[in-house]
Amino acid sequence: MxxxxxxxxxxxxxxxxxxxxxxxxxxxxxxxxxxxxxxxxxxxxxxxxxxxxxxxxxxxxxxxxxxxxxxxxxxxxxxxxxxxxxxxxxxxxxxxxxxxxxxxxxxxxxxxxxxxxxxxxxxxxxxxxxxxxxxxxxxxxxxxxxxxxxxxxxxxxxxxxxxxxxxxxxxxxxxxxxxxxxxxxxxxxxxxxxxxTQAMTAIGVMAYLEAEHLALLADGVAALTLEGLRGVVDAFMPESHLVRPYPEQRQVAERILSYIEGSQLTTRQGELRVQDAYSLRCIPQVHGAIQQVLAYVREKLLIEMNSATDNPLIFSDSGKVISGGNFHGQPIAFAMDFLGIAVAEIASISERRIERLVNPQLNDLPGFLSNDPGLQSGLMITQYVAASLVSENKTLAHPSSVDSIPSSANQEDHVSMGTTAARHAAMIINNSRKVLAIEAICAAQAADIRGKEKLAPKTKCLHDAIRAVVPIIEKDRVFSKDIESLSERMKEREFVIDRSMVTV
Structure with missing residues (x-):
């Protein structure tokens, strides 16, 4: 059509x-x-x-x-x-x-x-x-x-x-x-x-579409990690989210509960521990806030996509030709900086979950999820890679929109740097997808160690999708290929647990 x-x-x-x-x-x-x-x-x-x-x-x-x-x-x-x-x-x-x-x-x-x-x-x-x-x-x-x-x-x-x-x-x-x-x-x-403003808006639209998908995927990967770490599900129960009535927070909690329904690996408050670390317990609060940013960015992109941003503008009904400033990209510059900051947080909290998956001092799994700890390093260095990408994101997330350099002999004396903001947001998204791929690899390995048959039906589907790209780790190998391959696969819109759960 x-x-x-x-x-x-x-x-x-x-x-x-x-x-x-x-x-x-x-x-x-x-x-x-x-x-x-x-x-x-x-x-x-x-x-x-x-x-x-x-x-x-x-x-x-x-x-x-x-x-x-x-x-x-x-x-x-x-x-x-x-x-x-x-x-x-x-x-x-x-x-x-x-x-x-x-x-x-x-x-x-x-x-x-x-x-x-x-x-x-x-x-x-x-x-x-x-x-x-x-x-x-x-x-x-x-x-x-x-x-x-x-x-x-x-x-x-x-x-x-x-x-x-x-x-x-x-x-x-x-x-x-x-x-x-x-x-x-x-x-x-x-x-x-x-x-x-079509360059910054085009980069921004493509970045937004990837970020929207990545944020949904992050909920699924986090649910799989929750099972791998035998997480406490009470933090996702609706009562606490109703008394802090951000709809996005509540929706993320609902998604997580849906994903882990039927799991034999998750625990209740007091069974193994009273409460989890923030990177698990606060998934709805952090991922929900990211969804709030996405909603803001979406709104601004929709306006910009359907705007006249020329100079001068020609109004045929009145015959007026008006020189103005609709070409100024400040609205998109702010939105792209905001998008970059939000997606950087997807990676930031994901990296902390990776650490909890691989650090034997923080779980009861084999050290670094290795089949032969000591002789084989397992997934130890994947956390280093995630930490490096998260650190790079912090630099890229420095707002471009606060900068301005005069041009055209000071006639154009304030500019938005919106295209730089959009480019940086796209780079952050690419980095963050790789961090999430690392978490997915670690979470799938933890599930195999625990017993993948104990996974919830929905996270079992995600586990199988990961395993279709990254085979179970039986001995040390070049994990770079696994990370890159899974990151590419994760770009596909079908690579989510349940798109019908998207309500934001």
């Missing part, structure tokens, strides 16, 4: 369909009417010689420099070429595709002055799988994501590089192979393509 874009109703689930399942997209008919009316305003201002930022003037500090009518096309072409100076490793194909989708959706709102054929080419690139090669570094997150979006725009004009059918090609050649033609930019169009 084709997903229609009108600039107002794009959802995260639709983005997942377009990115993961290559669902085709098209511009809704009512949106085309708005796009065309907006373009008429641009053409009228050019013909009348009116002073309009970025149309008949230069950019940034050059906003007071007038541009003659015969130079308006060269102005847009020069803009794209000069601003395409991002550096670093390219963003993933998924993020590049998301950027195309988000930019097309923003332009479909009808406030950007883009021509129909230019917007249609963006849609055609999505549907043909032409993904611009976009270096990941170089955006300040205000005046939009100028540098990364300029690399996207290069492909629209038949320049730069793209990935098409698995090959890295010249942009013009990829368009030719797909039966498409590049665009010759006219007034306002270069600016319309690059003045927006």
């Amino acid at each position: 084709t997903i229609q874009l009108n600039g107002n109703q794009l959802t995260l689930e639709q983005i997942r369909e377009v990115i993961t399942n290559r669902q085709p997209v098209e511009i809704a008919e009512e949106a085309w009417k708005k796009v065309e009316k907006s373009r008429e305003v641009v053409d009228r201002n050019v013909s009348q010689g009116n002073v309009v930022y970025g149309v008949t003037t230069g950019f940034g500090k050059f906003s007071d420099t007038s541009i003659s009518r015969q130079d308006v096309e060269d102005l847009q072409l020069n803009l794209i070429r000069s601003h395409a100076c991002a550096v670093g490793e390219p963003l993933s194909e998924e993020v590049s595709r998301a950027m195309l989708l988000l930019r097309a959706n923003a332009l479909a709102k009808g406030y950007s002055g883009i021509r129909r054929e230019t917007l249609q080419l963006l849609v055609d690139m999505i549907n043909h799988g032409i993904h611009p090669v976009i270096p990941s570094q170089g955006s300040l997150g205000a005046s939009g994501d100028l540098a990364p979006l300029s690399h996207l725009a290069l492909a629209v004009i038949g320049e730069g590089e793209v990935v098409y059918k698995g090959k890295r090609l010249d942009g013009l050649e990829a368009l030719r192979q797909a039966g498409l033609k590049p665009i010759r930019l006219q007034a306002k169009e270069g600016l319309a393509l690059i003045n927006g």
